Amino acid sequence: MKAIPLLLMGCGGVGRQLLRHIASCRSLHAKQGIHLRVVGIADSRSLVVPSNVSTGELSDELLSEVCRLKSDSGFSLSDLPGLGESRAYLGAESTSKMMEIAALLGKSTGLVVVDCSASSETVNILTQVVDLGCCIVLANKKPLTSSLESYDKLMSFPRRIRHESTVGAGLPVIVSLNRVISSGDPVNHITGSLSGTLGYVMSGIEDGKPLSEVVKAAKSLGYTEPDPRDDLSGMDVARKALILARLLGRRITMDSIEVESLYPPEMGPDVMSVEEFLSKGIVLLDKKIQERAASASTFAMVLRYVCVIDQNKCKVGIREVPKSSPLGRLRGSDNLVEIYTRCYNTEPLVIQGAGAGNDTTAAGVLADILDVQDLIP
Amino acid sequence: MKAIPLLLMGCGGVGRQLLRHIASCRSLHAKQGIHLRVVGIADSRSLVVPSNVSTGELSDELLSEVCRLKSDSGFSLSDLPGLGESRAYLGAESTSKMMEIAALLGKSTGLVVVDCSASSETVNILTQVVDLGCCIVLANKKPLTSSLESYDKLMSFPRRIRHESTVGAGLPVIVSLNRVISSGDPVNHITGSLSGTLGYVMSGIEDGKPLSEVVKAAKSLGYTEPDPRDDLSGMDVARKALILARLLGRRITMDSIEVESLYPPEMGPDVMSVEEFLSKGIVLLDKKIQERAASASTFAMVLRYVCVIDQNKCKVGIREVPKSSPLGRLRGSDNLVEIYTRCYNTEPLVIQGAGAGNDTTAAGVLADILDVQDLIP
Numbered sequence: 001m002k003a004i005p006l007l008l009m010g011c012g013g014v015g016r017q018l019l020r021h022i023a024s025c026r027s028l029h030a031k032q033g034i035h036l037r038v039v040g041i042a043d044s045r046s047l048v049v050p051s052n053v054s055t056g057e058l059s060d061e062l063l064s065e066v067c068r069l070k071s072d073s074g075f076s077l078s079d080l081p082g083l084g085e086s087r088a089y090l091g092a093e094s095t096s097k098m099m100e101i102a103a104l105l106g107k108s109t110g111l112v113v114v115d116c117s118a119s120s121e122t123v124n125i126l127t128q129v130v131d132l133g134c135c136i137v138l139a140n141k142k143p144l145t146s147s148l149e150s151y152d153k154l155m156s157f158p159r160r161i162r163h164e165s166t167v168g169a170g171l172p173v174i175v176s177l178n179r180v181i182s183s184g185d186p187v188n189h190i191t192g193s194l195s196g197t198l199g200y201v202m203s204g205i206e207d208g209k210p211l212s213e214v215v216k217a218a219k220s221l222g223y224t225e226p227d228p229r230d231d232l233s234g235m236d237v238a239r240k241a242l243i244l245a246r247l248l249g250r251r252i253t254m255d256s257i258e259v260e261s262l263y264p265p266e267m268g269p270d271v272m273s274v275e276e277f278l279s280k281g282i283v284l285l286d287k288k289i290q291e292r293a294a295s296a297s298t299f300a301m302v303l304r305y306v307c308v309i310d311q312n313k314c315k316v317g318i319r320e321v322p323k324s325s326p327l328g329r330l331r332g333s334d335n336l337v338e339i340y341t342r343c344y345n346t347e348p349l350v351i352q353g354a355g356a357g358n359d360t361t362a363a364g365v366l367a368d369i370l371d372v373q374d375l376i377p
Numbered sequence: 378m379k380a381i382p383l384l385l386m387g388c389g390g391v392g393r394q395l396l397r398h399i400a401s402c403r404s405l406h407a408k409q410g411i412h413l414r415v416v417g418i419a420d421s422r423s424l425v426v427p428s429n430v431s432t433g434e435l436s437d438e439l440l441s442e443v444c445r446l447k448s449d450s451g452f453s454l455s456d457l458p459g460l461g462e463s464r465a466y467l468g469a470e471s472t473s474k475m476m477e478i479a480a481l482l483g484k485s486t487g488l489v490v491v492d493c494s495a496s497s498e499t500v501n502i503l504t505q506v507v508d509l510g511c512c513i514v515l516a517n518k519k520p521l522t523s524s525l526e527s528y529d530k531l532m533s534f535p536r537r538i539r540h541e542s543t544v545g546a547g548l549p550v551i552v553s554l555n556r557v558i559s560s561g562d563p564v565n566h567i568t569g570s571l572s573g574t575l576g577y578v579m580s581g582i583e584d585g586k587p588l589s590e591v592v593k594a595a596k597s598l599g600y601t602e603p604d605p606r607d608d609l610s611g612m613d614v615a616r617k618a619l620i621l622a623r624l625l626g627r628r629i630t631m632d633s634i635e636v637e638s639l640y641p642p643e644m645g646p647d648v649m650s651v652e653e654f655l656s657k658g659i660v661l662l663d664k665k666i667q668e669r670a671a672s673a674s675t676f677a678m679v680l681r682y683v684c685v686i687d688q689n690k691c692k693v694g695i696r697e698v699p700k701s702s703p704l705g706r707l708r709g710s711d712n713l714v715e716i717y718t719r720c721y722n723t724e725p726l727v728i729q730g731a732g733a734g735n736d737t738t739a740a741g742v743l744a745d746i747l748d749v750q751d752l753i754p
Contacts, residue, residue: 025561032535032559158409159751164556170720172556172728176549179744182409183547184402185737326729329706334724343547343737344730347711351549352703353726360562360720367556374536374751 001033004376005057005109006369007040007101009125010117011070011077014139014165015041017362018116019063025366026060034373039111040101041066044119046078047094051085053101058086098125099132106132110160110376112369115140116362127153130160135372139165139365141239144246145254151246160375162368167240168194168335168355170364175371176351177247180341187248188340189310191321191348194240196333196356197223197231198262198305202318203331205293206302210286211262216278223333227274232262234305238316241307245314252314260317262289262305289318296320302328326350378410381753382434382486383746384417384478386502387494388447388454391516391542392418394739395493396440402743403437411750416488417478418443421496423455424471428462430478435463475502476509483509487537487753489746492517493739504530507537512749516542516742518616521623522631528623537752539745544617545571545712545732547741552748553728554624557718564625565717566687568698568725571617573710573733574600574608575639575682579695580708582670583679587663588639593655600710604651609639611682615693618684622691629691637694639666639682666695673697679705703727 008015022036029036037057040049048066050056062084069075078088089097105111112135115122123143126136127150136154138144144151144166154161164174173192180187193199200223204214215232218224224231238259245252265271267281293303301320304327308315321327326348330336335355338348354360385392399413406413414434417426425443427433439461446452455465466474479502482488489512492499500520503513504527513531515521521528521543531538541551550569557564570576577600581591592609595601601608615636622629642648644658670680678697681704685692698704703725707713712732715725731737 021561028559028561170556170560170562171726172549172553175552175556179541179547179549179552179748180740182405182747183740183743184398184405185547185740324708331701332724343734343740347709347731349548349730351728353721354724357720363557363560363562363720366560370559371556 001030001035002373002376003035003037004112004369004373005037005039005105006112006114007042007098008038008114008116009042009122010115010119010140011041011043011066012116012118013358014361014365015116016067016070017358018114018365019067021362021366023060023063029370034370036369038063039105040098041077042094042098043070043077044117044121045076045091045094047089047097048077048080048086049089049097049101051087053104056085059084062086095125099128102129102132102134106134108377110135110372112137112372114365114369115143116365118142120146123150130154130156134160135375136161137365137368137372138163139361141166141243145239145242148251148253160372162371163243164368165361165364166243168337168351169357170360170367171335171337171351171353171355173337173351174247176349177244177339180339180349181247185341185343188342189308190244190248190337190339191327192244192307192335192337193304193327193330194307194335194337194355195231195237195305196335196354197228198234198237199330199335200333202302202304205289210283211289212278212282212286215282219278227269229263229269229274229277234259234261234316237305237307241309241314241316244307245309248309248311250309250311250314256314258313258315258317262318292318300324304328304330326352378407378412379750379753380412380414381489381746381750382414382416382482383489383491384419384475385415385491385493386419386499387492387496387517388418388420388443389493389495390735391738391742392493393444393447394735395491395742396444398739398743400437400440406747411747413746415440416482417475418454419471419475420447420454421494421498422453422468422471424466424474425454425457425463426466426474426478428464430481433462436461439463472502476505479506479509479511483511485754487512487749489514489749491742491746492520493742495519497523500527507531507533511537512752513538514742514745514749515540516738518543518620522616522619525628525630537749539748540620541745542738542741543620545714545728546734547737547744548712548714548728548730548732550714550728551624553726554621554716557716557726558624562718562720566685567621567625567714567716568704569621569684569712569714570681570704570707571684571712571714571732572608572614572682573712573731574605575611575614576707576712577710579679579681582666587660588666589655589659589663592659596655604646606640606644606646606651606654611636611638611693614682614684618686618691618693621684622686625686625688627686627688627691633691635690635692635694639695669695677701681705681707703729
């Protein structure tokens with residue numbers, strides 16, 4: 001049995017779901033000769049580790065207790081009752097303990113450091129553990145979308161990093177793109193609908209519904225962030241686009257991406273509250289987008305909120321696509337990525353499916369962890 | 378620079394394209410710190426190796442010469458002019474030399490044995506090299522669709538075998554399915570259109586064209602085998618379905634798959650020639666399938682030639698699918714696979730794109746070769 005040691009940062013919905021998946025896959029993984037040994041769980045303030053990180057592990061009971069207690073967002077790991085053989089570290093001590101573990105286990109065991117947080121703070125830890133021989137698995141987009149210097153550092157051992165769930169949750173987008181690239185099939189361009197929320201919104205607009213109505217419906221279905229403008233700004237899609245563009249070798253940063261926001265600056269969070277935006281602001285946007293949709297429709301086109309990436313541009317915004325293309329036929333909240341290459345020339349390689357949700361995101365992270373197993377001695 | 382030694386069986390269209398890809402990707406792979414060292418090329422009768430397989434390799438000039446000369450199907454590798462430092466082995470000697478190389482390089486270098494043939498003979502070699510520490514990459518479906526005993530043997534070290542191009546050419550079907558499985562997301566069922574030819578035919582029928590006309594058009598476009606009944610029998614799709622079913626853990630063989638042939642036994646190759654079939658036979662089949670399509674259409678369904686795989690059945694044949702489903706919206710010769718799991722429940726995970734062609738098939742093989750690099754010491 002090969003033990004894969006892992007240290008998890010982030011106990012939000014994805015991190016907790018990952019812990020549940022790990023526990024429930026014990027017998028499946030045992031059949032593959034694999035045991036996932038959890039040697040640390042960190043939230044933003046604290047870290048829990050077994051008393052002996054070289055040989056010990058956090059028990060499945062403790063993982064399940066973490067899941068139960070952390071669903072209350074105010075709870076800190078350091079308050080975990082019944083720690084038993086485990087220990088907790090707080091604040092700066094938790095970071096230095098993590099580095100100590102990475103130094104101890106990196107080269108000797110290929111420790112997998114998993115980032116399921118949504119923080120921009122973890123990049124400092126991640127760029128350091130790279131040199132300590134650790135593998136890295138990310139659901140967090142931030143480390144890959146900050147400076148090019150950090151990006152290069154994280155990618156310095158490309159086989160030791162996996163980040164499927166940073167784009168399209170568990171959808172096999174990154175693995176597919178990496179296969180295309182490594183087989184020498186040159187990518188012409190990538191077009192994708194990478195926001196379930198905006199996919200749902202554009203479907204509704206195609207059906208003739210006003211933007212304001214569709215957004216309110218999406219919010220009440222739980223498809224949007226608490227402030228729907230966080231989706232409508234396009235910034236989340238832009239981060240995903242940047243990750244894809246960098247995989248294609250583009251040396252760009254967030255500020256060089258052209259992002260079309262679905263609301264104007266005068267309706268931004270600094271100017272009006274969510275309630276104001278939904279009751280008074282957004283209705284003012286209905287007419288223009290309805291006109292755009294109608295005009296597109298006369299040319300057998302539909303509007304989609306997409307990223308378009310090629311060797312010269314990286315754009316995020318509304319675009320007319322042929323009704324009969326894979327993107328044009330997309331309905332509802334599924335994500336869809338079209339990859340055009342020499343081999344997939346007139347008809348693209350298409351990956352489609354649910355691109356959000358803790359369950360599928362955590363499944364993507366788990367598949368990534370198993371995918372680095374050959375690097376573990 | 379890490380050298381990945383490889384031995385290629387099969388110099389048909391896919392094998393030759395692979396050799397071209399290898400030569401043209403030299404600088405791309407060098408950037409990744411990888412060098413593909415070709416230590417043997419075999420056709421059905423002979424084997425060419427460098428004079429020293431431990432350190433030497435067949436030069437890119439020789440690879441290109443192999444590609445040029447083998448496009449004449451009558452040419453044997455042993456007749457290769459200007460072998461230089463290389464050597465040729467014939468018949469039984471070529472097999473024993475291959476085993477000798479596998480024994481020498483398997484455990485020490487993780488030699489990758491690549492099967493791009495369409496032969497059922499290679500399975501004997503492949504099941505032996507498994508125990509010698511070799512990695513295996515397959516485009517050939519036959520080794521995975523013969524006895525369960527051979528299958529189990531080939532899969533005895535699951536990390537050391539890749540076979541993306543056995544289903545859907547270079548489409549990332551196997552890698553995606555393996556990720557789903559390893560993350561513990563239970564697969565409910567898989568439905569797929571896995572024949573470009575039959576996809577094209579069913580699209581034509583959907584457009585109201587007679588079967589006979591569409592098949593003749595497909596033949597003249599080069600979409601079919603020389604005898605189109607090789608496509609219409611569904612046996613190629615059945616092989617792909619068996620590979621997917623076995624990945625899901627089904628313990629079945631070819632003879633337990635229900636296969637619907639598009640022509641009846643009395644129009645088989647033993648009864649009439651290709652010309653007779655195309656001029657007199659197939660027109661007799663037009664009416665029935667046209668009626669089926671019309672009847673499906675009244676329920677907003679379309680006919681597709683698909684495989685359906687779940688825990689209880691593995692079927693290949695014509696099926697009515699909703700016009701609005703990914704399979705129903707499929708047009709032309711693209712392949713499409715729908716994977717339904719816990720995470721992809723109401724809306725499936727969909728992989729779509731060109732599923733045939735030497736270029737994309739060889740690209741899939743090359744991506745597989747690079748994917749086992751972490752097993753090479």
